[in-house]
Amino acid sequence: MLHIPEMFEFKVKKKSNKSKARLGAFKTAHGTIQTPVFMPVGTKATVKGIRPEELTETGSQIILANTYHLYLRPGHKLIKKMGGLHKFMNWKGPILTDSGGFQVFSLGDSFGNRGQIAKNKPKQKLVKILENGVEFRSVLDGSKHLFTPEKVMEIEHDLGADIIMAFDECPAPDSSKKYTKESMERTHRWIIECKKEHNKLIATSGQIQALFPIIQGGMFEDLRVESAKFMAGLDLPGIAIGGLAVGEPREKTWAMVDAILPYLPENKPRYIMGIGTPEDIEEAIKRGIDMFDCVLPTRLGRHGSAFTHAGQIHIKNEKFKTDSSPLDKKCNCYTCKNYTKAYLRHLISEKEILGVHLLSYHNIAFLHNFVLQIKDKIAKED
Amino acid sequence: MLHIPEMFEFKVKKKSNKSKARLGAFKTAHGTIQTPVFMPVGTKATVKGIRPEELTETGSQIILANTYHLYLRPGHKLIKKMGGLHKFMNWKGPILTDSGGFQVFSLGDSFGNRGQIAKNKPKQKLVKILENGVEFRSVLDGSKHLFTPEKVMEIEHDLGADIIMAFDECPAPDSSKKYTKESMERTHRWIIECKKEHNKLIATSGQIQALFPIIQGGMFEDLRVESAKFMAGLDLPGIAIGGLAVGEPREKTWAMVDAILPYLPENKPRYIMGIGTPEDIEEAIKRGIDMFDCVLPTRLGRHGSAFTHAGQIHIKNEKFKTDSSPLDKKCNCYTCKNYTKAYLRHLISEKEILGVHLLSYHNIAFLHNFVLQIKDKIAKED
Numbered sequence: 001m002l003h004i005p006e007m008f009e010f011k012v013k014k015k016s017n018k019s020k021a022r023l024g025a026f027k028t029a030h031g032t033i034q035t036p037v038f039m040p041v042g043t044k045a046t047v048k049g050i051r052p053e054e055l056t057e058t059g060s061q062i063i064l065a066n067t068y069h070l071y072l073r074p075g076h077k078l079i080k081k082m083g084g085l086h087k088f089m090n091w092k093g094p095i096l097t098d099s100g101g102f103q104v105f106s107l108g109d110s111f112g113n114r115g116q117i118a119k120n121k122p123k124q125k126l127v128k129i130l131e132n133g134v135e136f137r138s139v140l141d142g143s144k145h146l147f148t149p150e151k152v153m154e155i156e157h158d159l160g161a162d163i164i165m166a167f168d169e170c171p172a173p174d175s176s177k178k179y180t181k182e183s184m185e186r187t188h189r190w191i192i193e194c195k196k197e198h199n200k201l202i203a204t205s206g207q208i209q210a211l212f213p214i215i216q217g218g219m220f221e222d223l224r225v226e227s228a229k230f231m232a233g234l235d236l237p238g239i240a241i242g243g244l245a246v247g248e249p250r251e252k253t254w255a256m257v258d259a260i261l262p263y264l265p266e267n268k269p270r271y272i273m274g275i276g277t278p279e280d281i282e283e284a285i286k287r288g289i290d291m292f293d294c295v296l297p298t299r300l301g302r303h304g305s306a307f308t309h310a311g312q313i314h315i316k317n318e319k320f321k322t323d324s325s326p327l328d329k330k331c332n333c334y335t336c337k338n339y340t341k342a343y344l345r346h347l348i349s350e351k352e353i354l355g356v357h358l359l360s361y362h363n364i365a366f367l368h369n370f371v372l373q374i375k376d377k378i379a380k381e382d
Numbered sequence: 383m384l385h386i387p388e389m390f391e392f393k394v395k396k397k398s399n400k401s402k403a404r405l406g407a408f409k410t411a412h413g414t415i416q417t418p419v420f421m422p423v424g425t426k427a428t429v430k431g432i433r434p435e436e437l438t439e440t441g442s443q444i445i446l447a448n449t450y451h452l453y454l455r456p457g458h459k460l461i462k463k464m465g466g467l468h469k470f471m472n473w474k475g476p477i478l479t480d481s482g483g484f485q486v487f488s489l490g491d492s493f494g495n496r497g498q499i500a501k502n503k504p505k506q507k508l509v510k511i512l513e514n515g516v517e518f519r520s521v522l523d524g525s526k527h528l529f530t531p532e533k534v535m536e537i538e539h540d541l542g543a544d545i546i547m548a549f550d551e552c553p554a555p556d557s558s559k560k561y562t563k564e565s566m567e568r569t570h571r572w573i574i575e576c577k578k579e580h581n582k583l584i585a586t587s588g589q590i591q592a593l594f595p596i597i598q599g600g601m602f603e604d605l606r607v608e609s610a611k612f613m614a615g616l617d618l619p620g621i622a623i624g625g626l627a628v629g630e631p632r633e634k635t636w637a638m639v640d641a642i643l644p645y646l647p648e649n650k651p652r653y654i655m656g657i658g659t660p661e662d663i664e665e666a667i668k669r670g671i672d673m674f675d676c677v678l679p680t681r682l683g684r685h686g687s688a689f690t691h692a693g694q695i696h697i698k699n700e701k702f703k704t705d706s707s708p709l710d711k712k713c714n715c716y717t718c719k720n721y722t723k724a725y726l727r728h729l730i731s732e733k734e735i736l737g738v739h740l741l742s743y744h745n746i747a748f749l750h751n752f753v754l755q756i757k758d759k760i761a762k763e764d
Contacts, residue, residue, distance in 0.1 A: 045728065049735035074703075074728045081704055082724050090720045321456075322463055338472045342464050346427065346456045353431035353735055 008210045008237035010269045010290075016378045020261065020288035023378055026238070026269045028094040028162040029208040030086065033061050035269060035290035036375060038281060038367045039096060040297060044069050045079070045089040048298040049357045050364065052091045058333065058361060059368030062093055062162075064293045067155055068100035071145075072138055076158040084160030095161040096293070098273070099152050099214075101168045102242070104134050129169065131186065149193035157201045161209065165240060166194040168214040173248040180218035187216045188230050195234065212271060214242035219252055221259040228260035239264055240271040241289075245280065257287050264288070278307060278370050285374055297367055301360030304348040307367065315359065320345045333365035334358075390592045390619035392651045392672075398760045402643065402670035405760055408620070408651045410476040410544040411590040412468065415443050417651060417672035418757065420663060420749045421478060422679060426451050427461070427471040430680040431739045432746065434473045440715065440743060441750030444475055444544075446675045449537055450482035453527075454520055458540040466542030477543040478675070480655070481534050481596075483550045484624070486516050511551065513568070531575035539583045543591065547622060548576040550596040555630040562600035569598045570612050577616065594653060596624035601634055603641040610642035621646055622653040623671075627662065639669050646670075660689060660752050667756055679749055683742030686730040689749065697741065702727045715747035716740075 006027055014023040024035040040047045040055065043066045047055055055063065065085060070076060082088045085095055107126040127136040133148030149167045156164035168187040171180050191213045198211045213231040217223030231239055241260070244253045257272065264270055269290040275281060276294020284292055300306065304315045308328040313320075315327075326336035327344065335344075335358040347355025388409055396405040406417040422429045422437065425448045429437055437445065447467060452458060464470045467477055489508040509518040515530030531549045538546035550569040553562050573595045580593045595613040599605030613621055623642065626635045639654065646652055651672040657663060658676020666674055682688065686697045690710040695702075697709075708718035709726065717726075717740040729737025 044732050044734060045725070046734050046736045049739070051736070051739075073732065074724075078704060078724070082706060082722065088722075088725050088728075090725075322460060324464060340464065340470075342456075342460070343427070343470050343472075346470075350426050350455065352426060352428050353738060354428045354433070356735060357431070357433075357739070 007208060010238070010267055012266065014378060014381075017381055019286040021285045021374070021378055022288060022290070023375055024269065024290055026290075028062075028210070030092065030094040030162055031061070033094055033269075033291075034375075036281075036285045036371055037061055037291050038276075038371050039064050039291060039293040040364050041066070041293055041295045042089070042091075043295070044073075045085060047360075047364070048302065049353070049360050050298070052089065054334075054361060055091070055364070056093065058365040059372065060093070060364065062096060063091060064096045064098065065089075065159065065161065066100070066103060067097045067152065067159065067165075068103035070097075070159060071100060071155050072140055076155040080158035080160070084158075086160065094163065096163040097156050097159050097161040097165065099156065099165040099167040100147055101134075101152075101165075101214075102170045102273070104136050104147055105170045105172075107136055107139070129186075133167075133190075134169075149190040150197045153194055153197040153201060157198070157205065157207065157209065160207060163210050163212055163238065164198070166191045166211060166213045168216055168242055170216065170243045170246070171218050173219055173243075173246050173252075175218055177218075177220055177223070180216075180220055181223055184216045184218070184223055184227050187214065188227070191231065191234065195236070210237040212236060212238040212240045214240045214273070215260060216243050217256075218243060219248055219256065221256065224256050224260050225263060228263040232263055232265050235265075236268075238269040238271060238291075240273055242273050244272065245274045250280070250283075254283060254287065257284070257289070261288055276367070278367065281367065281371060282374060285371070297363030298360045301363050302356050304355070304359065305363075306359050307363050307370075315341060315345045315348050315355075317345075327359075327362050328366065331362065331366060331369065333362050333369075335362040335365075389590060392620070392649055394648065396760060396763075399763055401668040403667045403756070403760055404670060404672070405757055406651065406672055408672075410444075410592070412474065412476040412544055413443070415476055415651075415673075416757075418663075418667045418753055419443055419673050420658075420753050421446050421673060421675040422746050423448070423675055423677045424471070424473075425677070426455075427467060429742075429746070430684065431735070431742050432680070434471065436716075436743060437473070437746070438475065440747040441754065442475070442746065444478060445473060446478045446480065447471075447541065447543065448482070448485065449479045449534065449541065449547075450485035452479075452541060453482060453537050454522055458537040462540035462542070466540075468542065476545065478545040479538050479541050479543040479547065481538065481547040481549040482529055483516075483534075483547075483596075484552045484655070486518050486529055487552045489518055489521070511568075515549075515572075516551075531572040532579045535576055535579040535583060539580070539587065539589065539591070542589060545592050545594055545620065546580070548573045548593060548595045550598055550624055552598065552625045552628070553600050555601055555625075555628050555634075557600055559600075559602055559605070562598075562602055563605055566598045566600070566605055566609050569596065570609070573613065573616065577618070592619040594618060594620040594622045596622045596655070597642060598625050599638075600625060601630055601638065603638065606638050606642050607645060610645040614645055614647050617647075618650075620651040620653060620673075622655055624655050626654065627656045632662070632665075636665060636669065639666070639671070643670055658749070660749065663749065663753060664756060667753070679745030680742045683740075683745050684738050686737070686741065687745075688741050689745050689752075697723060697727045697730050697737075699727075709741075709744050710748065713744065713748060713751065715744050715751075717744040717747075 152167040171183040217227040271291035275292040276296040320341040323341035534549040553565040599609040653673035657674040658678040702723040705723035
């Protein structure tokens with residue numbers, strides 16, 4: 001592995017004395033990420049409807065892209081040929097790619113509510129879990145594909161993100177303990193293979209990429225602890241928590257996080273996958289989580305909903321028809337500085353692209369500002 | 383009428399010695415428009431997918447909005463209540479509103495190819511031409527509406543654009559001479575009523591709006607000349623040519639323009655409605671036309687097509703799959719400076735909003751630059 005001094009170093013700058021929250025900085029080749037950090041999702045190499053410079057303007061430091069989607073189209077080889085994901089999509093900051101695991105598994109099990117890809121598809125036929133990986137059929141053309149730890153590392157290496165996630169199995173939240181344990185053990189075997197392949201690939205290419213392992217263990221505290229210990233022992237530059245916020249009640253989510261926290265290394269960034277409402281972000285930060293991602297800001301934007309300090313609002317509501325106030329009076333984003341609810345309501349009602357853009361932009365800015373306020377409070381603690 | 387010195391004054395700054403082209407400046411309350419000028423269309427109070435500041439950045443000086451669409455939704459009264467169209471949509475430059483005539487008539491006759499609103503609708507039932515106006519049914523809810531010259535002036539007054547178009551009848555290009563003459567005479571009667579109502583309204587409100595009459599006469603030179611003389615005689619601040627580029631061959635279009643040109647006042651801006659390809663714009667400028675509008679740049683953008691110096695291209699073409707060059711190497715717009723054809727192809731193939739935005743942005747910038755180059759040549763003539 002190419003050794004760059006301080007690369008992927010995580011510095012804890014301050015710890016809260018009111019909770020487990022901490023302020024940190026994580027160094028990557030495309031810039032240092034100030035944590036806690038919310039990462040907007042750019043599934044198909046674009047955060048839907050937002051220019052890269054606008055993302056920066058909202059306060060985005062790092063964005064996510066989905067390996068599964070980019071593998072299917074336009075293909076990782078094409079993106080590699082075009083100079084990698086950063087250049088392809090014109091995003092100059094850090095990028096994190098997931099491993100495709102969540103998407104692949106959501107084809108085959110009970111993630112119906114989150115795994116939109118699976119809807120109206122005969123479930124069992126789309127995915128088959130093998131010991132060495134997962135066989136699945138493309139929802140685009142029915143073609144057969146095999147994701148193994150090696151294959152996923154190859155794809156993520158070609159995409160060239162700063163942080164790449166290990167290939168894991170994400171069991172459904174209602175899985176039996178027996179199945180969850182088997183699945184977790186597979187994930188443990190897979191990370192070893194991921195690490196080996198990752199080291200081999202970066203040694204050849206000289207690419208500067210950090211591999212993050214993903215803690216699994218479903219809804220079972222003892223399995224979670226076992227997985228946390230295992231992943232922490234790998235001494236990789238960061239550590240992620242997967243398989244949560246997948247439909248289970250939030251008490252369960254936080255119970256799992258609380259259970260594993262003592263086993264997470266202090267000097268590595270901790271990333272909880274798929275967390276995204278203001279409430280959940282606040283809870284995660286309090287528990288010592290440093291990174292989180294969610295499609296919510298842009299998905300809500302496309303559906304005409306907006307985060308506000310008074311809660312989520314749906315702009316098509318009749319009461320906003322002649323409302324000349326901004327989405328959120330306390331928000332200072334481009335949308336709130338320039339547009340009224342009445343105009344945004346008109347745009348969304350008419351299915352105008354600008355409406356989706358303005359709402360998505362606001363929602364991303366809102367979450368970043370929300371995190372900033374929490375960080376600010378911690379910074380000001382005695 | 384409120385008298386503001388020099389308001390709506392049109393100054394011809396230079397005339398070409400190679401054609402009838404001219405460089406001019408038209409003063410409005412929201413800024414002076416340098417002509418010839420291409421006006422992007424913001425049908426529903428938004429140029430689809432583009433922020434107002436971005437429009438300015440592409441070189442847009444004035445934009446168009448459609449009275450018919452805004453009347454139906456969100457309604458002119460609502461827009462008036464929100465402070466008028468400029469404030470509602472956050473566009474600080476001049477705006478022109480059409481009269482709704484074209485849209486209303488495209489519900490009822492043979493404009494199938496342009497009047498998309500009419501598609502799959504029983505034609506005759508949607509619109510009924512009366513001597514005092516046009517009765518039509520809303521395609522949204524079937525409700526009955528009546529557009530008269532007075533009503534249209536009221537709507538355009540409430541919208542508050544800088545330039546407002548008179549209510550006219552736009553006959554189908556294959557109409558008989560008899561029908562075209564009757565229709566033209568109706569349009570002539572209507573402009574008198576428009577002018578009267580307009581003067582009454584602005585006298586009360588103090589709004590600074592210029593009314594432009596529209597020359598009709600179909601595909602008949604003598605009728606066109608009659609209409610041109612009539613409209614020129616009204617001494618309004620500008621003059622428009624309607625009912626062209628509606629499906630007829632281009633030789634016919636330009637024959638009509640050439641026929642009426644001698645009768646158009648020198649010191650008024652001349653606006654040809656619905657003209658928008660680079661080729662047509664060049665022809666129009668050569669013939670002494672100062673203003674033109676078209677939905678083409680954004681419509682093409684939504685369909686994945688782009689203007690280039692080498693002609694129109696469709697980005698989904700297989701040959702652009704790994705093309706790392708910009709849409710147009712000679713173009714200096716944001717899209718061309720930052721994105722490859724390969725990425726744009728990916729975005730459009732995946733139906734990503736950003737793709738529509740980037741292509742639409744380029745197409746608008748391309749047309750403005752195209753006009754700028756023509757203007758530059760005229761400016762440099764001896």
